[in-house]
Amino acid sequence: MNRGLPILVVEDNDEDFDMLQMTFQGVSIPNPLYRCTEGEEALEFLHQTGRYADPEQAPRPGLILLDLNLAGLDGRQVLEHLKNEPQLKSIPVLVFSTSDNPKDVQSAYAHGASGYLLKPVDLPRFERMIQLFKDFWLEHIVLPAGEAREGARR
Amino acid sequence: MQTDGARPGQVVDLTNCDKEPIHIPGGIQPHGVLLVLQEPALTIRQVSENAEALLGVSAPSLLGTPLESLLTEPQSASIRACLLSERLEENNPLELTTRAGGRERFFNGIAHRHQGRLILELEPTSGQEALPFFGFYHQARRSMSRLRNAKDLSALCLEAVREVRRLTGFDRVIAYRFDEEWNGAVLAEDRLETIDSYLGLWFPASDIPRQARELYTLNWLRIIPAVDYVPARILSLPEDAGQGPLDMSFCVLRSVSPIHLEYLRNMGAPASMSISLLKEGRLWGLISCTHVSGARYVPYEVRKACEFVGEFMSSLLVTKEGHEHYDQRIRAQSIQVRLLERMTRHPDFAVGLTQPPPELLELTGATGAAVYFNGRTTIIGQAPSDEQLQGLIDWLAAKPDPRELFCTACLSNHYPEAAEFKDVAAGLIAASMSRGRHNYVLWFRPEVVQTVAWGGNPNKPVDIDGDQPRLHPRKSFALWRETVRGKSLPWKDYEVEAARELRRSVIDIVLQRSEELLKLNMELERSNVELDSFAYAASHDLKEPLRGIHNYTSLVVREQADSLSPTNLKRMDTVVRLTQRMESLINSLLHYAQVGRTELSLRETDLNEVLSSVLEVLKPRMDEFLVEVRVPRPLPPALCDRVRMAEVFTNLLTNAIKYNDKEKKWVEIGAMGTPDGGTTYYVRDNGIGIKPEYHDTIFRIFKRLHGRDKYGGGTGTGLTIVKRLIERHNGRLWLESQPGAGTTFFFTLGSEKAEPVTEVEAK
Numbered sequence A: 001m002n003r004g005l006p007i008l009v010v011e012d013n014d015e016d017f018d019m020l021q022m023t024f025q026g027v028s029i030p031n032p033l034y035r036c037t038e039g040e041e042a043l044e045f046l047h048q049t050g051r052y053a054d055p056e057q058a059p060r061p062g063l064i065l066l067d068l069n070l071a072g073l074d075g076r077q078v079l080e081h082l083k084n085e086p087q088l089k090s091i092p093v094l095v096f097s098t099s100d101n102p103k104d105v106q107s108a109y110a111h112g113a114s115g116y117l118l119k120p121v122d123l124p125r126f127e128r129m130i131q132l133f134k135d136f137w138l139e140h141i142v143l144p145a146g147e148a149r150e151g152a153r154r
Numbered sequence B: 001m002q003t004d005g006a007r008p009g010q011v012v013d014l015t016n017c018d019k020e021p022i023h024i025p026g027g028i029q030p031h032g033v034l035l036v037l038q039e040p041a042l043t044i045r046q047v048s049e050n051a052e053a054l055l056g057v058s059a060p061s062l063l064g065t066p067l068e069s070l071l072t073e074p075q076s077a078s079i080r081a082c083l084l085s086e087r088l089e090e091n092n093p094l095e096l097t098t099r100a101g102g103r104e105r106f107f108n109g110i111a112h113r114h115q116g117r118l119i120l121e122l123e124p125t126s127g128q129e130a131l132p133f134f135g136f137y138h139q140a141r142r143s144m145s146r147l148r149n150a151k152d153l154s155a156l157c158l159e160a161v162r163e164v165r166r167l168t169g170f171d172r173v174i175a176y177r178f179d180e181e182w183n184g185a186v187l188a189e190d191r192l193e194t195i196d197s198y199l200g201l202w203f204p205a206s207d208i209p210r211q212a213r214e215l216y217t218l219n220w221l222r223i224i225p226a227v228d229y230v231p232a233r234i235l236s237l238p239e240d241a242g243q244g245p246l247d248m249s250f251c252v253l254r255s256v257s258p259i260h261l262e263y264l265r266n267m268g269a270p271a272s273m274s275i276s277l278l279k280e281g282r283l284w285g286l287i288s289c290t291h292v293s294g295a296r297y298v299p300y301e302v303r304k305a306c307e308f309v310g311e312f313m314s315s316l317l318v319t320k321e322g323h324e325h326y327d328q329r330i331r332a333q334s335i336q337v338r339l340l341e342r343m344t345r346h347p348d349f350a351v352g353l354t355q356p357p358p359e360l361l362e363l364t365g366a367t368g369a370a371v372y373f374n375g376r377t378t379i380i381g382q383a384p385s386d387e388q389l390q391g392l393i394d395w396l397a398a399k400p401d402p403r404e405l406f407c408t409a410c411l412s413n414h415y416p417e418a419a420e421f422k423d424v425a426a427g428l429i430a431a432s433m434s435r436g437r438h439n440y441v442l443w444f445r446p447e448v449v450q451t452v453a454w455g456g457n458p459n460k461p462v463d464i465d466g467d468q469p470r471l472h473p474r475k476s477f478a479l480w481r482e483t484v485r486g487k488s489l490p491w492k493d494y495e496v497e498a499a500r501e502l503r504r505s506v507i508d509i510v511l512q513r514s515e516e517l518l519k520l521n522m523e524l525e526r527s528n529v530e531l532d533s534f535a536y537a538a539s540h541d542l543k544e545p546l547r548g549i550h551n552y553t554s555l556v557v558r559e560q561a562d563s564l565s566p567t568n569l570k571r572m573d574t575v576v577r578l579t580q581r582m583e584s585l586i587n588s589l590l591h592y593a594q595v596g597r598t599e600l601s602l603r604e605t606d607l608n609e610v611l612s613s614v615l616e617v618l619k620p621r622m623d624e625f626l627v628e629v630r631v632p633r634p635l636p637p638a639l640c641d642r643v644r645m646a647e648v649f650t651n652l653l654t655n656a657i658k659y660n661d662k663e664k665k666w667v668e669i670g671a672m673g674t675p676d677g678g679t680t681y682y683v684r685d686n687g688i689g690i691k692p693e694y695h696d697t698i699f700r701i702f703k704r705l706h707g708r709d710k711y712g713g714g715t716g717t718g719l720t721i722v723k724r725l726i727e728r729h730n731g732r733l734w735l736e737s738q739p740g741a742g743t744t745f746f747f748t749l750g751s752e753k754a755e756p757v758t759e760v761e762a763k
Helices: A014-026 A039-047 A075-083 A102-110 A123-140 A145-153 B051-055 B073-084 B133-149 B153-168 B210-218 B238-243 B258-267 B300-322 B326-345 B349-354 B358-364 B386-398 B416-425 B493-541 B543-563 B566-597 B607-625 B642-658 B718-728 B757-762
Strands: A007-010 A033-036 A063-066 A093-097 A115-118 B033-038 B043-048 B094-098 B105-114 B117-125 B172-178 B184-191 B221-224 B232-236 B271-279 B282-291 B368-373 B376-381 B405-408 B427-432 B440-445 B450-455 B462-465 B468-471 B479-484 B603-605 B627-630 B638-640 B665-673 B679-685 B733-738 B742-748
Touching: A007 A039, A014 A033, A014 A123, A014 B543, A033 A039, A039 A075, A063 A075, A075 A093, A075 A102, A102 A115, A123 B543, B033 B051, B033 B232, B051 B117, B073 B094, B073 B105, B133 B153, B133 B300, B153 B172, B153 B184, B153 B282, B153 B300, B184 B282, B210 B271, B210 B282, B221 B300, B232 B238, B271 B300, B282 B300, B326 B349, B326 B358, B326 B493, B349 B368, B349 B376, B358 B368, B358 B376, B358 B440, B358 B493, B368 B386, B376 B386, B386 B416, B386 B427, B386 B440, B405 B493, B416 B427, B416 B440, B427 B493, B440 B493, B493 B543, B493 B566, B543 B566, B566 B718, B603 B607, B603 B642, B607 B627, B607 B642, B607 B665, B638 B642, B642 B665, B642 B679, B642 B718, B642 B742, B718 B733, B718 B742
Parallel strands: A007 A033, A007 A063, A063 A093, A093 A115, B627 B665
Antiparallel strands: B033 B043, B033 B117, B043 B232, B094 B105, B105 B117, B172 B184, B172 B282, B221 B271, B271 B282, B368 B376, B368 B440, B405 B427, B427 B440, B450 B479, B462 B468, B603 B638, B665 B679, B679 B742, B733 B742
16 A cells, blocks of 8 residues: 555664664565664755755655654654654654653654654564554555655655 | 910820920020021021020010121121021031120020021120130040040940039939830939939939930930029010911920929929930930039030030940940850751751750740740740740730740730749740741740839829829939839840840751752752663663664574574573563663652542552452452552552562462451551461561562572562652551461551652652
8 A cells, every 4th residue: 555655764773773674574565765873864864955965865755763862863853853844744753762761752742753662672572563563554554645646656 | 476485384284294395395494595587687586585684685676676786796797607607507606795785795606497497596605715625625535535445334324424524513413224115224423422322223214205305316415504494485576476386496495394394303403414325326315414502504615515425425335335245245156156056957956956955045044945846846944834835926926016026024014914924934035937937936034023223203203283183203212112023134135136146047047948958959850850861771772782682682593593503592592581681670670760750649549449450450360370369358548649559559469479389379458557546558468478587688679589480580679669669658668477378568658747759759
């Protein structure tokens, strides 16, 4: 259903991204995957500025997986920024974090996150979570239409 | 022609004695002449009727004529210039010569303006005999150095009366000081040796009525050269009749009240003079001169010298009075320092104040004291009963003008109920220690039957003359001893000051304490924020590498299982298991940190509901382990945090289930009353028990008594968290156990008498 949509992962930890990428392959997620390691970089990607001035290099993502703990501009601020941007605010953001601090969860939803996923220290659970993510967000959820087509064109 | 009408012999009853308008007597003492002049022509508008006797010109003929008509030609111009000047008083006395009636007469003219009128008073002088300037200067210098060198107040008074007597030649000169009720006590005297001493006598307040005291504050000096004078009335032009009587507040010739004259006659004093003593603008006392051997006139220059003595003495009063009780003041200060030091060191400063007891009493020379703070009373020495004290405190609190310090030597005058405990507290100093709340330090003194030496019976100033009550000044000035009851010894200035000083310091300490608390709170807030970031670091920064290790190891195990030796495969499995254990330890640590940080939501809670919800969650495990749950009686309600109490029960019940090897397992939850009216809760099991040597260590974080995987494993934080939760409720957790037979955990919830939560955290 949302197979062609690019997915942006904002994640500073290489091992975590490595596992994510492997598991995406493991559960056969066909979507193109983009990665930013810093908050600033993520905003440049989304605005297609700076390092990402070339639109080919930075397509508009259909979904964002956002880590909270980032060097520099952290995940909370990135979320706030893009939910304040009229052109970007309709992109669903899933927070993908280690922190189960109720304050973090609360503020993520308050700032417009569409979901909050905890990174487990348990490989099988992690794999199950990615499988469910695929089934739910990529197979069943209807994402905003305009952007979906736009993404599909690329 | 009108007269204001002097009223010699007028009946003055009690109702108008304090209201007699002594500033507008309508007449003057006849040893001088008073003129009211109209500027700028200096026309005489009013004149005293004795003009003819002193000037040789009849008073009526003077009205309407210019002043110059009286004066000799050469002076006219200079006198006119002096009188019309803005600051005419600086030119006093004007030396005037008149030539009316064909002979030269010499006068000292004393001029002043009051209420738009120019008033000139003429006092005859016997010639050009005025004290030369150098005479005055030397007199003044001598007086000044004597007064300044006086070592204390009584020496100052003595020097002053000697100076004044030397200057004036009066038979008796006394200095006296007013008390709070305007009774005067004679502090020093210089007199003719043949007359009785007044030293140490008291004069009742009624001797000098209120309006006289007011005039004494305005003028430095009054003189009555001869008490048996007939007042000279003031005559004025008929067209000025509507102007009202002349205000003579600042006139030296002002005729005095007939009552006062009678008083002087009764005293046997044909002449008198008094000099005001002011301390910080307020009438403090008088230097009073009387003459027994006849009339006595004091010339202007000498009066000025006396005024100077009074004024200079007044300026010294603050310092000399300060030296009055120098040693006692120093002692009070050192007590104060010790009390303060003890108060600051002691967390409860009421205790700091009252231990050891004599110091607080010595501070004010009291025989008893009560410190009433936040509803708690600490008593030292002799004090009224608790009930009487409560009444007194209620009365103080309800006073319409709550002053910082209330001080009296006769409490029953203000608070009649005090009569019943006058044997311990006839005198009181009450220092209010806080605004709004009624906190006090009270000092008491018992009744002392005192003897006061009055100059005559002070209680009989009124005689009945016919059927009219007539205010007769006392006739007897002989020593009259009075016994005073219901009064304590008076509180000395320095004693009251010591109380005031203590009050100030206590308030400072209270303020300082609240500032300290504020600082502590801020630090606490900061450390909470730090704890937050620690918690975050623990959850994220520690877990992140852990997750990497876990995931990669898991992948290796999964994908390379075939190529690993069985030993290495087992080791890799162990790495995976250890990472998971480490994660649960981190989670427990995080949870423990949160327990201390999260605010409790204290509510009246039905613990039975809390318990049944916990039991519902635990039911599958209860069933699995075949545990019987016993709740013999419903639990009483408690003030607690519902969620936290559920956690307490969960942990205790989980332990009870886990550490049990009996075939028939049971756990009992109950509560019992304590002697002090509180409640103790317990969770009892028939499990494996805990050896006494472990009763403390089981509460240490991560401490386990058994192998990691025995009894279902765990991180070893359960009891630590329970203990912290109970302590957050200001309760206590302890246990009794018989190894092999079972364990009972007891706890109390002290939230009702809880100190603020922040204070618990600060520990």
